[in-house]
Amino acid sequence: MRRVVITGAGSVNPLGANVADTWAAMQAGVCGIGPLTCRDVERLSVQVGAEIRGFAPENHFAKSKLALLDRFSQIALCAAREAVLQSGLVITDSLGLRAGVILGTAGGGNITVDENYRAVYEEGKNRVHPFVVPRLMHNAATSHLAMEFGLRGASFTVSTACASSNHAMGQAFQLLRAGAADVMLAGGSESMLCFGGIKAWEGLRVMARDTCRPFSRDRSGMVQGEGGAVFVFETLEHAKARGAEILAEVAGFGMSSDARDIVMPDLDGPVRAMRAALDDAGLPPEAVDYVNAHGTGTAANDRTEAQALHVVLGAKAGEVPVSSTKSMHGHLIGGTSAVELLACLMAIRESVIAPTVNHREPDPEILLDVVPNTARRARVDVAMSNAFAFGGLNATLVLKRWA
């Protein structure tokens, strides 16, 4: 089977509108969570979130084009531009036929849905803009990337709630490995910090009112954010042939389904996903130098994930750095694991492990090194990134240093 490497990365998220700013913020332990500014925020009981600040879409897109772009597509396009630029890839007609894009999103054009429901239900309008459907569809971002870069091979969108991006990147990895493409753009984005998007999550009663404190004994739930990341994945052969700089190798991918509960996490499913990813990478558990946890900051997830890591990593589980960067960028739902892979890439490239910020007190049920509050310098050769979705759908990716 062919080997797969990453040759480009791009991101727009609450910590920064590019990779360099995001890494700087992760290394400084910046928390991007703050007061929400969406319309009717006073009617929400959850009033904090991780919004992207200082992102002006009109600086990136012509007005005529913007009419077609929900915010989740804007984020994906800007991230993809950065990733493709870094990769130095020139997508010719013939390469385009061997190139595709797979993105994850949970809510698709959620803001477009929210705005237009408001128009017809609240404002009583009987007409909506003609582009509502092409803006809101879950595959909109994928199609816009395909059009902008001329990617005419295998392309689709994956929607598995909070694991969407890991599933999307895993699919891209498998397609490349199997020989179905030479280059894939992969990642995901999410933008549902609108009244309806937040109100729906509020209903579940798992949201923190102040901030996100993963693994901290006093954690009180998750905090939503918006953003995403896109990577250039390509076969090692293709990257070498064009003399591309290789950022890391995508070494393994594993998935599983709990098949138990629609919201409560399970121990067995995550254990099997992590083991499958390590088996796929041909690596023993001892090889893992860093884990980017799913780490939502809910009581149930963090406890179960810690148990699962103990099962998978064995006696040394307590010594492996495990951090949740959701404490900084918030839970980007379908886009979250793409930004979290960026933290894994940073650990390998920059030898800095991103911290779990807002951590106040160890939880006696969580015996992990959660890298509390301050980033840590460490050599990381193998990084594992977890995503465990509502609905019990789990996906784990393993990255490896390219030596």
Next chain:
Amino acid sequence: MGLDTMQGNNLIAERVMRIIAEQALMEPSELYPEQRLVDLGIDSLGLVECIFSIEEAFGITVPFNANTPDQPGFDISSVGAIIAEVEKLVARQAA
């Protein structure tokens, strides 16, 4: 406590019991105050649904977060405890 309030509270208890019984797929007459929700087969999702129904029925906001097990704002330890909390919230709303 006056007779009117007593009757008001009985009505509250009845409605709360009906909501909990519906979640537990039982008759309200089968419930008693000492029962814990977990013993009635109500899981965390069922509890969230109960809270939602209570809020809708009484027009109140229940301070409930599924992440804080000891629920400092709202005692959910038993059927009776929940009824008492709802009575307090309704009284505060009326005041």
